[in-house]
Amino acid sequence: MRIEAIRAEFPILRHRVRGKPLVYLDNAATTQKPQAVIDRISRFYAEENSNVHRGVHSLSERATDAYENARQTVARFLGADDAREIVFVRGTTEAINLVAQGYGHSHVRQGDEVLISAMEHHSNIVPWQMLCDAVGAHLRVVPITDEGELRLDEYERLLSARTRIVAVVHVSNALGTVNPIRQMVELAHARGVPVLVDGAQAVAHMPVDVQSLDCDFYVFSGHKIFGPTGIGVLYAKAALLDAMPPYQGGGDMIRSVAFEHTTYNAIPYKFEAGTPDIAGAIGLAAALEFVSQVGLDEIRQYEHELLVYGTRALTAIPGLRLTGTAPGKAGILAFVLEGVHPHDIGTILDGEGVAIRTGHHCCQPLMERLGVPATARASLALYNTREELDTLTTALARVREVFV
Amino acid sequence: MSAELQDLYQEVILDHNKRPRNFRVIDEARRAEGFNPLCGDRLTVYLKIHDGRIQDASFQGSGCAISKASASLMTDSIKGKTLEEVEALFQRFHGMITRAPEDPVDERLGKLSVFAGVRQFPVRVKCASLAWHTLHSAITEDHDVVSTE
Numbered sequence: 208m209r210i211e212a213i214r215a216e217f218p219i220l221r222h223r224v225r226g227k228p229l230v231y232l233d234n235a236a237t238t239q240k241p242q243a244v245i246d247r248i249s250r251f252y253a254e255e256n257s258n259v260h261r262g263v264h265s266l267s268e269r270a271t272d273a274y275e276n277a278r279q280t281v282a283r284f285l286g287a288d289d290a291r292e293i294v295f296v297r298g299t300t301e302a303i304n305l306v307a308q309g310y311g312h313s314h315v316r317q318g319d320e321v322l323i324s325a326m327e328h329h330s331n332i333v334p335w336q337m338l339c340d341a342v343g344a345h346l347r348v349v350p351i352t353d354e355g356e357l358r359l360d361e362y363e364r365l366l367s368a369r370t371r372i373v374a375v376v377h378v379s380n381a382l383g384t385v386n387p388i389r390q391m392v393e394l395a396h397a398r399g400v401p402v403l404v405d406g407a408q409a410v411a412h413m414p415v416d417v418q419s420l421d422c423d424f425y426v427f428s429g430h431k432i433f434g435p436t437g438i439g440v441l442y443a444k445a446a447l448l449d450a451m452p453p454y455q456g457g458g459d460m461i462r463s464v465a466f467e468h469t470t471y472n473a474i475p476y477k478f479e480a481g482t483p484d485i486a487g488a489i490g491l492a493a494a495l496e497f498v499s500q501v502g503l504d505e506i507r508q509y510e511h512e513l514l515v516y517g518t519r520a521l522t523a524i525p526g527l528r529l530t531g532t533a534p535g536k537a538g539i540l541a542f543v544l545e546g547v548h549p550h551d552i553g554t555i556l557d558g559e560g561v562a563i564r565t566g567h568h569c570c571q572p573l574m575e576r577l578g579v580p581a582t583a584r585a586s587l588a589l590y591n592t593r594e595e596l597d598t599l600t601t602a603l604a605r606v607r608e609v610f611v
Numbered sequence: 612m613s614a615e616l617q618d619l620y621q622e623v624i625l626d627h628n629k630r631p632r633n634f635r636v637i638d639e640a641r642r643a644e645g646f647n648p649l650c651g652d653r654l655t656v657y658l659k660i661h662d663g664r665i666q667d668a669s670f671q672g673s674g675c676a677i678s679k680a681s682a683s684l685m686t687d688s689i690k691g692k693t694l695e696e697v698e699a700l701f702q703r704f705h706g707m708i709t710r711a712p713e714d715p716v717d718e719r720l721g722k723l724s725v726f727a728g729v730r731q732f733p734v735r736v737k738c739a740s741l742a743w744h745t746l747h748s749a750i751t752e753d754h755d756v757v758s759t760e
Contacts, residue, residue, distance in 0.1 A: 580651030
């Protein structure tokens with residue numbers, strides 16, 4: 208990878224924070240945007256802006272083409288056969304809610320079980336909890352090891368005759384653990400249970416092919432893969448989507464409306480009520496083209512080397528303990544520093560121009576499991592460098608000087 | 612460290628963080644719990660009140676340097692004061708940490724003025740005020756956990 212050329216694509220990386228060059232290590236929260244994405248969105252508004260699917264005028268046709276081409280791009284990116292399997296949503300959270308509402312309410316009954324893991328983000332806990340509360344079902348949780356690895360033996364044991372759906376994170380945002388999705392899907396399918404995969408922290412860091420994973424639902428957010436906020440993707444197998452009731456009612460999701468009866472549109476439109484985030488979808492497609500050009504195999508390899516380098520540098524700091532040391536990890540260096548609260552680490556680091564995340568990372572049950580109130584987290588993207596990790600390490604030494 | 616950071620993490624604050632005063636449980640005391648979901652700070656404030664006056668005050672819990680030092684200095688500064696005086700102090704403290712950085716600091720705050728640096732870090736205001744909100748709830752015997760969110 209030509210790192211300097213890649214960094215040059217991201218205008219924000221030229222900015223300074225508190226007088227220091229920005230070292231952006233909060234990529235698990237959101238990623239920065241390359242010029243190609245910024246330009247594509249502004250070109251849409253400057254030259255193509257119009258509503259989609261309805262207008263007979265040329266501009267509307269162009270906007271519709273661009274929006275539907277974006278859907279094709281997402282389908283290709285995920286290895287889906289059929290662009291009808293791609294539903295545009297606001298983000299990962301909305302995608303999971305859509306499935307919990309649409310699929311959940313038609314398949315999960317009183318006494319049934321929904322299976323998640325102990326390392327889920329709140330967005331992959333709460334929608335299922337709401338579903339379980341509404342229908343009288345039970346939420347079951349696959350435990351993890353102290354290193355942050357999913358207990359596959361427990362997963363197998365918890366897959367029961369009452370399990371109606373499995374919802375699991377592909378890459379943990381708080382630990383970096385990469386879960387063995389293909390194996391988990393196989394085990395679930397052997398019992399006739401569908402699987403939803405939360406790919407929010409995966410898609411920007413490794414190649415993802417929904418057909419080879421054979422998962423039933425795959426969801427991710429645009430803004431965590433160098434695209435805009437407010438746009439995300441639900442991939443679902445066509446047969447499942449077809450059978451699901453709509454999530455929201457309104458324009459665009461209907462074929463015909465009368466006060467007595469409404470006929471719904473075909474998939475994926477049945478799930479896209481109202482004017483969608485057209486510019487967002489087009490911007491997301493530009494982002495996916497950008498990462499595909501760099502190459503996700505290359506990105507995975509490059510980030511793996513960074514992770515190994517960072518792991519070595521951080522563990523050499525006295526009193527520092529990494530949280531999340533599973534053998535298979537991607538992109539995340541989460542840690543605690545003895546005698547210093549993560550929030551204070553974050554403030555001192557910010558003074559050095561280093562942006563990291565501190566807190567519970569929307570994973571309160573996981574923090575409880577790890578026995579810490581919060582952690583500090585440096586999260587990587589394709590534009591980070593070893594020099595930036597050196598800056599982090601030096602700044603952490605400064606933190607120890609102040610507090611220890 | 613930058614001037615702003617030095618203002619935030621003054622020696623007094625670092626010292627109270629490392630060696631918090633009144634860091635103990637008071638038996639048969641009024642108590643209230645406070646929680647800051649943003650950073651996971653959790654603390655319990657204990658109070659002994661006699662004739663409308665704070666006889667003893669202490670705290671327990673875990674949190675960032677700002678929240679711990681704030682609880683430590685708060686418990687020190689309220690002992691012996693009447694409930695009205697404590698309420699007035701709370702108002703002055705709250706005013707100080709939420710006002711513009713260039714505004715003058717109320718002299719009556721004494722040692723508590725070390726928290727003036729928080730004004731330059733708006734996300735840390737909740738850390739500095741958690742102990743005070745919890746104190747308020749202990750005084751009014753409001754039994755819900757105080758949350759800064």
